[in-house]
Amino acid sequence: RRRAAETFEILVDGQAIAAEQIESSQPERLYPVQYPIPPALAQGKERVTIRFQKAGTSGAIPGIYGIRLIHTPTQPETNR
Numbered sequence: 001r002r003r004a005a006e007t008f009e010i011l012v013d014g015q016a017i018a019a020e021q022i023e024s025s026q027p028e029r030l031y032p033v034q035y036p037i038p039p040a041l042a043q044g045k046e047r048v049t050i051r052f053q054k055a056g057t058s059g060a061i062p063g064i065y066g067i068r069l070i071h072t073p074t075q076p077e078t079n080r
Contacts, residue, residue: 006062007055012041012048019055022062030065 007021018035042048050069054061 006060008061009053009055010035011051011053012037013045014049014051015041017041 007019009016010018010020017037020033022031037048050067052061052064
């Protein structure tokens with residue numbers, strides 16, 4: 001059975017950083033996706049709020065089975 005596409009946005013502290021539309025004809029399929037957070041949204045903060053929000057009047061947000069936040073330095077370290 002084919003269901004409608006599910007569209008949602010990813011927000012960091014209320015600012016949208018990405019939108020995703022997933023066709024749900026295979027609801028059991030996992031989609032590993034990376035969404036870089038712009039450094040300006042995290043600069044000087046100990047915490048950020050990440051929100052997955054339904055876009056428009058589309059269907060429900062698909063299940064999220066894992067989230068990983070990876071910090072990468074903005075300046076590469078040099079060996080001395």
